[in-house]
Amino acid sequence: MRHACLAALALVLSACAAAPTASAGRGAASKPSVAAAMDSQRDIVLAVANPLDPQGTHAGSSLLGYVPPGHYGAGQRAVSQLDELKQRYGLREVVGWPIKALGLFCIVVEPPAGADRDALLQNLARDERVKLAQPLQDYEVYADPPRQSAHKYNDPYADLQRGFVETDAALAHETSQGGGVHVAIVDTGADVTHPDLKGRIADTHNAVDDDAAAFDRDAHGTEVAGIIAAVGDNHQGIVGIAPKAVLSVYKACWYPDRNAGARCNSFTLAKALAAVLDTDARVVNLSLGGPADPLLGKLLDELLRQKRIVVAARPPDGDAMGFPDNSPGVIVVRSSTATPAPADVLSAPGSDILTTQPNGGYDFTSGSSMAAAHVSGIVALLLSIQPDLDVASIRKLLLLDGKTAHGLNQVNAALAVRALQTSLRHAGSP
Known part of the structure; x- marks a missing residue:
C-alpha cells in the first residue's frame, strides 16, 4: 500500500513540476574501463x-x-x-x-x-x-533494483523525507549541522552540479575511469550524498542530515548497464581507500559490501587505527562476515524493521527514502545503503560538536533511542546530540 501511495504521490508531484531535463537513467553505464574489464573469476x-x-x-x-x-x-x-x-x-x-x-x-x-x-x-x-x-573480488552497493522511470521534483520536500523526520534531524540542527566535518563517500560517482549538492561536494576522485559524464549521472552516490549533506534552506528539494558537512566523493563502483546495480572490485576500492588515507576525512561512508578481502582489510584496519569513523551498510541477507562489515571497529547499519537487531548493528530509516537523483532530480529509493548514509550524517553532527570523539563514544550516543528497549537499535539525531551536550556540560566543557 505504501509503495502505491508513493508512486501516486510521485506522479502528482511530477505533474506540478516544471518539465524535467532528459535523464540518462538511474545509473548511466560507464564507458569501457580497465576496472570494468577485470575478471573476478580469474584475476x-x-x-x-x-x-x-x-x-x-x-x-x-x-x-x-x-x-x-x-x-x-x-x-x-x-x-x-x-x-x-x-x-x-x-x-x-x-x-x-x-x-x-x-x-x-x-x-x-x-x-x-x-x-x-x-x-x-x-x-x-x-x-x-x-x-x-x-x-580480485567483486562488491556491490546495497539498494533496491533501479526503477525504469524516475520522477523529477522541483519543490521543497523536507516533510516527505522519512529519514529526516524519523531521526528528529530538524531538532538536532538547532545545535549542529555538521559544520567543519569532512565526510568521504566511497561509492559510485555523484551529480556534483545538483542544486542540492552544489557547494557541498568539495572534491571528487575517480578510481574507475576518466568518464566525467558517467560520474555525474551515477545514481547511488548521488542518493547517498543527498541524504548526508543536501543543502538546507535553499527553497528547493530536500535537507541533508548534516547540511553543513563537506563531502569528498570517491568513485569506486560503476554501472555495468542501466538496468543493473552498481558494482565495485578489490582494485577500485583499494585505490579509493588508499586515497582517503591521504586526507583528513574523519567519516568514511561505505554503503556497499562483499566478501572478506585481505588487501581491503588492511586498508580498513589502517583507517580505524587512524581513528576514522567508518560507517557501513549491512548486507541485505544479514550476513555480516565480509568487507567492510566484519570489523568490530566499523559502525554497521541496517534498514529499520520491526524485528530486533543484533547488539552490534544499528538501525536507521532505509525504506522509501526521498533523496537527490542525477540531472537535478529527486526520487524515492530503499536499501541499507540509505540507512548507513543517515548514520554518517548523524556522526557528522556529533563530530562538529566534539571533534575528538572515538567510535565507542559515538556508538554509545547512537544507541540512546528509546526503541532500543525493544532491541531495534533505532538511531535518533536529536537524542544523540542532546546527550553529547549533556555529557560535555557535566565534564565542565564550554
Whole structure:
C-alpha cells in the first residue's frame, strides 16, 4: 500500500513540476574501463614491498632511480620483484598502483591460460617476495533494483523525507549541522552540479575511469550524498542530515548497464581507500559490501587505527562476515524493521527514502545503503560538536533511542546530540 501511495504521490508531484531535463537513467553505464574489464573469476591482486628507499641517481635518472614510466610510484626493488614474479609465473599485468600507507605496490594480473588460480595463489603465497596474493573480488552497493522511470521534483520536500523526520534531524540542527566535518563517500560517482549538492561536494576522485559524464549521472552516490549533506534552506528539494558537512566523493563502483546495480572490485576500492588515507576525512561512508578481502582489510584496519569513523551498510541477507562489515571497529547499519537487531548493528530509516537523483532530480529509493548514509550524517553532527570523539563514544550516543528497549537499535539525531551536550556540560566543557 505504501509503495502505491508513493508512486501516486510521485506522479502528482511530477505533474506540478516544471518539465524535467532528459535523464540518462538511474545509473548511466560507464564507458569501457580497465576496472570494468577485470575478471573476478580469474584475476589476482598481487603486492610486494615498496619502501621507496632513496636511490643513487645518475645523469638522466629520476629521483626514484631508473624506474620505467609505467611504474611511476614504484621503487626499483618493487619493479624488479614484480618483473621477476610475472616472468616466473607467466602473469600478465593489467594495472598497478602504490599504496603509500601500507608500504606496498600492488598490481592486478591475469594468470596464464589454463592455470588453476587457487594453486597459483598457494604458490605465490609461499614466494618470499610476495607480501600479498589474493583473488580480485567483486562488491556491490546495497539498494533496491533501479526503477525504469524516475520522477523529477522541483519543490521543497523536507516533510516527505522519512529519514529526516524519523531521526528528529530538524531538532538536532538547532545545535549542529555538521559544520567543519569532512565526510568521504566511497561509492559510485555523484551529480556534483545538483542544486542540492552544489557547494557541498568539495572534491571528487575517480578510481574507475576518466568518464566525467558517467560520474555525474551515477545514481547511488548521488542518493547517498543527498541524504548526508543536501543543502538546507535553499527553497528547493530536500535537507541533508548534516547540511553543513563537506563531502569528498570517491568513485569506486560503476554501472555495468542501466538496468543493473552498481558494482565495485578489490582494485577500485583499494585505490579509493588508499586515497582517503591521504586526507583528513574523519567519516568514511561505505554503503556497499562483499566478501572478506585481505588487501581491503588492511586498508580498513589502517583507517580505524587512524581513528576514522567508518560507517557501513549491512548486507541485505544479514550476513555480516565480509568487507567492510566484519570489523568490530566499523559502525554497521541496517534498514529499520520491526524485528530486533543484533547488539552490534544499528538501525536507521532505509525504506522509501526521498533523496537527490542525477540531472537535478529527486526520487524515492530503499536499501541499507540509505540507512548507513543517515548514520554518517548523524556522526557528522556529533563530530562538529566534539571533534575528538572515538567510535565507542559515538556508538554509545547512537544507541540512546528509546526503541532500543525493544532491541531495534533505532538511531535518533536529536537524542544523540542532546546527550553529547549533556555529557560535555557535566565534564565542565564550554
